[in-house]
Amino acid sequence: MSDSNDDLLTFVDEDLPPPGSSRECWRVLLVDDEPDVHAATRLALKGLQIEGREVAFEHAYSAAEARRMLGADDGFAVAIIDVVMESDDAGLQLVRHIREQLRNRALRIILRTGQPGYAPEIDTIRLYDINDYKTKAELTRVRLFTSVTIAIRSYAQIQQLEAGRHGLELILAATTELGKPAGMNKFAAGVVTQLCALLGVGEEGLVCAAMGEADRPPFVLAAAGSFTTWIGVALSEIPEPRVREGLERTLRSQRHSFDDGACLFFSNSRQQALAAFVDVRRPLSDIERGLLEVFCSNISVAFENVQLYLIINDLAYADALVELPNRNAFIASIAAREAEQDTVALVDLDGFSDINSILDDSFGDAVLQVVARRLRESFPASTRVARLGGDLFGLHGPAADITPVNIGAVFATPFVCQSGEPLRLSATSGLVRIDDAAQPAVEILRNAGAALKQAKSFQRGKALYFEPVIAAAARDRMHMLSRLRESFSADRLFLHYQPLVDLRDGRIVGAESLLRWRTEDGTFIPPDRFIPLAEQSGLMVAIGEWVMRTALKWRAGLKGTVDERFRVAINVSHVQFSEPDFVAGVLRMLAETGVAGYQMEIELTESVAAENTSRIVDKLGELRAQGISVAMDDFGTGYSSLSILQRLRLDRLKIDRSFISDGNDTHEPFGITRTIIKLAAQLRLHTIAEGIESEEQRQALLDAGCEEGQGYLFARPLAEEDFGRLLADAVDGRFRHR
Missing domain, CATH: 3.30.70.270 (Reverse transcriptase/Diguanylate cyclase domain)
Structure with missing residues (x-):
């Protein structure tokens, strides 16, 4: 079939570039099982140029072959497909495969058929995503030219839209990625990677230079490919003039340049700037330039965020005083x-x-x-x-x-x-x-x-x-402290009372209150294990106040059953005594319980000597002014000096049980006891000995001049009820030896 307009087509005799040539062209896939159709189509469109680019043909002689080619290469612009090949609808099934399986929406499709009855035109156009559908008789040279031209222009528009969409996706991803907390070097390297992806070039021939550091001129901060050897080099020492001059010009003018490659400028509000050079040999399209403008605008914001992050990071991970990493940075160093x-x-x-x-x-x-x-x-x-x-x-x-x-x-x-x-x-x-x-x-x-x-x-x-045993001990202490807090809150702490006895006549002159702890399962924890822990943790202040209030209430309850001068001795820890309102608290509890000052004795250890002596003297003076007596507990085991003892103006020294022997005067510990008793007499202090377990010890202490004592010879520490029975058994307030 001929057409008079066919003579208007002009063909050239030069060969088209072969498939895969580096020269850009529109690639068209001819799919037909008749070789003559391939030859005629190629002849009809020989030398055709559309939008300044030539058309190159590739050939598939079956739908199956076309599937393999399209599956391996998505660079075709147009496919001209015969409907009837291996089967009556092979071409239609190929179209479905392209759109649904390969998900190729950009490829433009022209269907043609020599047997129109197998695929009616209206139904085919309605059901399939194609550009044109003609019978082979209708598809003359002019109409073939027109169909291919329209299809290629449509493909070009889709590609531009796709390039813009893809570019914007890349920019969005780049903004997200480069906006993450990172150092400046990582940020610059990221700019390199993202720009390469945006322009569709390999990571080669791109350099990023920085400026704005007061103590350093512009230098290469990041580079890709063969340019990586330039990292750290001063911008003025870059060996390639074209790159060096482009970056210098961009930093100087503070604007993008596309004259020879692409030079892009990024800045922030802190007078710092980056310049990126992309060695693009081809002219950039309008879409690419527009995308680069958007990219640079977004990345400038990310650049600002990186600077803010670095400042925050310095505050969070650096010690400004000594200019070293701080605790946070140290922990991070150990973790990494x-x-x-x-x-x-x-x-x-x-x-x-x-x-x-x-x-x-x-x-x-x-x-x-x-x-x-x-x-x-x-x-x-x-x-x-x-x-x-x-x-x-x-x-x-x-x-x-x-x-x-x-x-x-x-x-x-x-x-x-x-x-x-x-x-x-x-x-x-x-x-x-x-x-x-x-x-x-x-x-x-x-x-x-x-x-x-x-x-x-x-x-x-x-x-x-x-050593692991240190950790185990620390864990045990923490566990015990947790249990102690719980027990204190659950009222599982209680007091026992041990009588203080006049060694001369056996009169019960007082009692020492002793803190005890029984856990939930009934286990008793020795005081020498939990009291130091309570002192270290600060819990001893609260516990000490409870002990004092409980002991004073107990003493108030003894009114009428003991001598008026009967005193309750209460141990006060160094931590508790150091509290600024300690004296005020003692006087308040005396008033609350109705106990007179002379009915209370405070026992302090020699560790109070570590405190400011003047402050101690003032506190003790306020207590003694209310009639409260003060004893130094465990005397001889610490480091009190005679001058401190004289200044503190104590009432009584308690001789530690470690110096009480079996009563043999030649035994060295008892010799120390005799010395302490003589010293107390010189200082006009009363004495009381702890840990008396035998009558021989009592007599030896009495002979040495000691006045009072306590120990298993008289009684163990007793609960309130048991102490009451002890008092009831006493004759005229005197302890009865068993």
Whole structure:
């Protein structure tokens, strides 16, 4: 069939570029089982150019072959498909496969058939996503030209829309990815990657340069491909003039440039800027330029966020005073450790609180700064040095570097601070070896803290490695403290009372109140185990107030059954006595219970001597002014000096049970007892001995001049009811020996 308009087509004799050529062209797939149709179609459209690009044909001689080709390559613009091939509807099934299985919506499809009855035109166009459907007789050269041209233009528009959509998706993804917290180097490397993806080029030939750092001129911050060797190089030293000049021009003008490749500019509000160079050899399309504008606008916001993150990160992970990582950074370092970073040490300055209190905070800050500087200089870069708070520093690194010897060497020579005077310091350290790769950082730090605490208790100024038994003991203490808190809240603490007896006539002159703890399962916990724990935790203040109030109520309940001078002795811990309102609290409880001051005695240990002596004297003076007597418990086991004893103006010394012997005057402990009794007499203090278990001991103490005593010879500590029976059995208030 001929058409007069066919003569208007002009064909050229030059060969078309072969499939796969680097020259850009529109690729058209001819799908027909008749070879003559392939030849005629190619001849009809030979030399055709559309939108400045030539048309290149590839051939499939069956629907099955077309499926394989389209499945392996989605770069075809148009497919001209015969309907009837292996089967009556092979072409239609191929269209379904393209749209539904391959999900290729961009490929434009022209259906043609020599047997129109198998696929009516109206139904086919309605049911299938195609551009055109003609019989082979209708598809003349002109109409074939028209159909292919319209299809290619439609494909080009779809590609542009798809490129824009894909580009915007990439920009959105890039904005999300680059907006995540990261360092500047990672951010710059991300810009490299995202720009390459946006422009459809490999990660090659792109450089990102930074400027705005006060102490450093512009330099290469990140690069891709063969340009990675430039990372860290000053911008002025980049060996390729085209790249160097493009970046310098962009930074200078603060705007994008597309003259030779693409140079993009990013800035933030902190006078910092980045310039990215993309070595694109082809002209950029309008869509690409528009996408780059959007990309740069979004990434500038992300650039601002990165700077904010870095500032926040400095606040969260850096110690501004000593310019070292802080506790948060130290824990993160341990959590992200390498295998060779197997040792953690905590270094605590000895006596630093005295430096702050005696001098001032500014001098203390200067001390911390010089110590931090020397620690940093004394250990290699592989060791993380941090300040964890106060005067506590942390070290994390290889075991070969973090050793007691190396830590001691830091403090072997004096430090020089503000005044220029040399300052000698010592430090106590706790070290822990990391054996378990999965051990949490917080647990490792806790173990190092346990070792440090142990060292401060027994080896101050030295270093001690963590042992599992330390952790076990710490866990036991924490468990016991938790149980003690629970028991205190559940009223499972109670008092026993042990009589105080006049050694001369056996009169019961008072009773010492003794704290007892029985757990929920009925187990008794010795006081020497839980009282130190309560003192360390701060719980002793609340417990001590309860003990005092309970003992005074008990004494008030004895009115009429004991001598008016009968006193209740109450142990007061060093922690409790140090409370500013201690005296006021004692007087308030006396008033609440109706107990007279002379009916109460407070027992203090020699540890109160560690307090400010003037403050102690004032408090004791206020108590004694109300008639309250004061005894020093466990005398001889601490470190009281004679001058302190004279100034405290006590009423009584309690001789510790460790100095009570079997009554043999030649026995050394009893010799110390005789000395204490003589000393008390010189100081005009009364004496009372603890732990009397035999009549021989009572008589020896009486002969030595001791006035009062308590112990199993008279009675064990008793519950209220049992103590009441003891009083009832007494004859005229005198203890009856059994």
